[in-house]
Amino acid sequence: MSYNKPKEKILLAIGVRSLEEYFKKELGEEFHFVGTSTYREGVLKNIEQNAPDIVILREQLQGNERISEIIYDIRMKFPHVRIVFVTGSRNPGDQLLAMLVNMQIFDILAEEKVPAKKIIDLVRNPNQYHHVAHFQPKPIIDEKSKEVVFQAPDTREVVKHVERTIFVERETPQTTPAVEEKEKRSRKSRGLFGTKKENEESEPEKTVEEPIQEDEPVKKGLFGRKQKPVKDVPETPVVDKKALKKQQEEERRREMEHQQQLEKIRAREEAARLEAEELQRQEMLRRQDEDSETQKLKLKAIELQREVELLQKNQEAERFINRELPHHSKQKILTFVGSEHGVGNTQVALNTAIQLSTNGYKTIYIELKERPSTVDYLYQLHRNVNNGLEAALFSLDTNDYSGVDKSITRMKEVIERTNGGDLMLEAYKLFPKNLDFLFFSPSYTESSNEISAGNPQALKELCMHLLFEGGYHYIVLDADVEKSNPYTEIALRFGTHVFYTLTQDVCHIGNSVRQVTELSKSINLVDKLYYVVNKYEDTELDKRAISDWLKTDVRLFVPNAHREFINANYQGVPALLGSRHKELKKSFMEIAQAIEKL
Structure with missing residues (x-):
C-alpha cells in the first residue's frame, strides 16, 4: 500500500x-x-x-x-x-x-x-x-x-551547491599566454551568471594555425621573444557606459514606481478592509443594542406578569384564609423529630408548614435547636432583627406578651424591611403571607457566653399563647435530634402529634425502632406517633416491608429529590416553592391532607 x-x-x-x-x-x-x-x-x-x-x-x-x-x-x-x-x-x-x-x-x-x-x-x-x-x-x-x-570561528562560510554536481580532482593543465588571453576574453564576454552576452559576438575559434612565411624575417618582441603574427580579430563593439548607467537608473526608477504603486494599492485595500470591519462592528453593536432593548422589554413584561399572578394568588390566599374552617380542623401542635442527623427532618418540617400555609391555615414554624438556624441561614429571614426564641421565652417569664410578638419573624415585615434592589426580595414574595417563623437569634447562638434562654418549661406556655392569643391554626416544632435536649422532650411530651422522620436505610429503621421503644417508656406516644419516610425510592425494601418492620401502617413518604432541594435552596427558596418536581409536591400535599384529617 x-x-x-x-x-x-x-x-x-x-x-x-x-x-x-x-x-x-x-x-x-x-x-x-x-x-x-x-x-x-x-x-x-x-x-x-x-x-x-x-x-x-x-x-x-x-x-x-x-x-x-x-x-x-x-x-x-x-x-x-x-x-x-x-x-x-x-x-x-x-x-x-x-x-x-x-x-x-x-x-x-x-x-x-x-x-x-x-x-x-x-x-x-x-x-x-x-x-x-x-x-x-x-x-x-x-x-x-x-x-x-x-x-572568531575557525571555519569559513560554506557555499552550499544546490545542484548535485560531482567534481573529480585532476592535475591542472599548464596554460600558455595565448590560452590565458583567450580565457580572459571569454570571461569578459560572459554575463553575470557565466553565460555569453547576447549583444556581444564571441570570438571565432581558430582550429588551424596559419603558417609563417619562411622568407619573411622573424619579428622579435620587446624581450627578444618571437612575435606572433597578428590575427584578424573582429572588432568588439564599444559600450556607452553613460547610456548603460542611465538605462540601469531608469530600470530602478521604474521598479521603485512599481513598488510604490503596489504599496498604494495595498494601503487602499487595507483601508477598505478596516472600513468594512468598522461598518460590520457598528452594525453588530446596533443589533446588540436592539437585542438588549428587546430583552429588557421581555423581562419587564415577564416581571409585570409575575406581579399580576402573585397579586391574584395573594387575593385568593386572603379569601382562602378568611373562609370558615370545617369543624374537624382544630388547632394542633405538630412536633417533627429526626431519627438521626442527616435524615432531612428540617426540610420535611419546613415544607409541611409551607403546604399548610398554602392551604389557607395560619401557621408558625419554630426551630428548637440551640445553634445557628438552618432555615435562617438559607433564606436570611432574621436580618435586622435582634430578638428570637430566647427573647420570647424570657418575655413569658416576665409576663411581657408584647415581647413575644416582637420576637416573631413575619413574612410581611420581612418584605417591607427588604430593599427593592435586594436579590432575596423576589424569593420572599413566593412565601405564603400567613406563614411566620420563630428561632433562636444569631446573637444568642453565636455568643461565646453561656446565656440562658429561660425555662424550657415555658415552651408549653408559649405554644398555648400562640394558639389562643396569636390565633395560629398550626404550630410546627422542629425539634433537635438529641432526645435528651430539654426542648425536644417538651415538644415530644406536649405535641398533639409527633412525626418521626427517617430514611429507607436499614440502619435508620432499626435505630428508629429502638429509639421509639425507649421514648415510649417515659412519654406517651400512643395514637400520636406517625412515621415520615424521606428520600424514598422503589427498591426491595418497599413501603409494605417498612410498615411490617415498624409494626405500623406507614403512609407518609417523601420521594428522593435531593437535587431538587439543593437547587431550590441555592435560589433562596424552599423546595416546595422553587421546584417543579410533581411527586415531591404531591407528597407534601398528602402529608398536609393527613394532618387536616387528624
Missing part, C-alpha cells in the same frame, strides 16, 4: 506581495501555503491559528515588535516550526545571527540582495550547522582561570 506524505505547510511573513505570489507559483505543488503576515504583530497569531511547518520570516517586515522577541516566542511556543530567516548583509559575529544559531535556527540568508531562487532552494534543502557556523563566535574555556573567551 503506497503512502503519500502530506504537504508541509508554509506561512509567509515577508511583506512583499509580488514575492509572495512568486513563492506560491514556484512551490505550490510541493508545499501548502496557509497564510501571510504583513506586520510583525500578526506572526504569532497566524502561527497559532494555521499551525504551519515552515515560516519564512523577513527582517524588513513592518511592525513595532522586535524581530528577536518574535523569533524567541516562536521557538518557545512552537518548537516544531522551522524558521527560514532572510535579512540584509551582516558581518560574521553579528549578535542577531549568533543568537539564531544558538537557538538551532540554521536556515539563514544574510545578503545585501537575496535572490528569490536562493530562498526557494533553502526551503527545499535545509541548512545544517556547518553551513552557518561562521556566524557564531567560538567559545574557549581557560582550564586554569575557568574563564570563557570568545574567538
Whole structure:
C-alpha cells in the first residue's frame, strides 16, 4: 500500500506581495501555503491559528515588535516550526545571527540582495550547522582561570551547491599566454551568471594555425621573444557606459514606481478592509443594542406578569384564609423529630408548614435547636432583627406578651424591611403571607457566653399563647435530634402529634425502632406517633416491608429529590416553592391532607 506524505505547510511573513505570489507559483505543488503576515504583530497569531511547518520570516517586515522577541516566542511556543530567516548583509559575529544559531535556527540568508531562487532552494534543502557556523563566535574555556573567551570561528562560510554536481580532482593543465588571453576574453564576454552576452559576438575559434612565411624575417618582441603574427580579430563593439548607467537608473526608477504603486494599492485595500470591519462592528453593536432593548422589554413584561399572578394568588390566599374552617380542623401542635442527623427532618418540617400555609391555615414554624438556624441561614429571614426564641421565652417569664410578638419573624415585615434592589426580595414574595417563623437569634447562638434562654418549661406556655392569643391554626416544632435536649422532650411530651422522620436505610429503621421503644417508656406516644419516610425510592425494601418492620401502617413518604432541594435552596427558596418536581409536591400535599384529617 503506497503512502503519500502530506504537504508541509508554509506561512509567509515577508511583506512583499509580488514575492509572495512568486513563492506560491514556484512551490505550490510541493508545499501548502496557509497564510501571510504583513506586520510583525500578526506572526504569532497566524502561527497559532494555521499551525504551519515552515515560516519564512523577513527582517524588513513592518511592525513595532522586535524581530528577536518574535523569533524567541516562536521557538518557545512552537518548537516544531522551522524558521527560514532572510535579512540584509551582516558581518560574521553579528549578535542577531549568533543568537539564531544558538537557538538551532540554521536556515539563514544574510545578503545585501537575496535572490528569490536562493530562498526557494533553502526551503527545499535545509541548512545544517556547518553551513552557518561562521556566524557564531567560538567559545574557549581557560582550564586554569575557568574563564570563557570568545574567538572568531575557525571555519569559513560554506557555499552550499544546490545542484548535485560531482567534481573529480585532476592535475591542472599548464596554460600558455595565448590560452590565458583567450580565457580572459571569454570571461569578459560572459554575463553575470557565466553565460555569453547576447549583444556581444564571441570570438571565432581558430582550429588551424596559419603558417609563417619562411622568407619573411622573424619579428622579435620587446624581450627578444618571437612575435606572433597578428590575427584578424573582429572588432568588439564599444559600450556607452553613460547610456548603460542611465538605462540601469531608469530600470530602478521604474521598479521603485512599481513598488510604490503596489504599496498604494495595498494601503487602499487595507483601508477598505478596516472600513468594512468598522461598518460590520457598528452594525453588530446596533443589533446588540436592539437585542438588549428587546430583552429588557421581555423581562419587564415577564416581571409585570409575575406581579399580576402573585397579586391574584395573594387575593385568593386572603379569601382562602378568611373562609370558615370545617369543624374537624382544630388547632394542633405538630412536633417533627429526626431519627438521626442527616435524615432531612428540617426540610420535611419546613415544607409541611409551607403546604399548610398554602392551604389557607395560619401557621408558625419554630426551630428548637440551640445553634445557628438552618432555615435562617438559607433564606436570611432574621436580618435586622435582634430578638428570637430566647427573647420570647424570657418575655413569658416576665409576663411581657408584647415581647413575644416582637420576637416573631413575619413574612410581611420581612418584605417591607427588604430593599427593592435586594436579590432575596423576589424569593420572599413566593412565601405564603400567613406563614411566620420563630428561632433562636444569631446573637444568642453565636455568643461565646453561656446565656440562658429561660425555662424550657415555658415552651408549653408559649405554644398555648400562640394558639389562643396569636390565633395560629398550626404550630410546627422542629425539634433537635438529641432526645435528651430539654426542648425536644417538651415538644415530644406536649405535641398533639409527633412525626418521626427517617430514611429507607436499614440502619435508620432499626435505630428508629429502638429509639421509639425507649421514648415510649417515659412519654406517651400512643395514637400520636406517625412515621415520615424521606428520600424514598422503589427498591426491595418497599413501603409494605417498612410498615411490617415498624409494626405500623406507614403512609407518609417523601420521594428522593435531593437535587431538587439543593437547587431550590441555592435560589433562596424552599423546595416546595422553587421546584417543579410533581411527586415531591404531591407528597407534601398528602402529608398536609393527613394532618387536616387528624
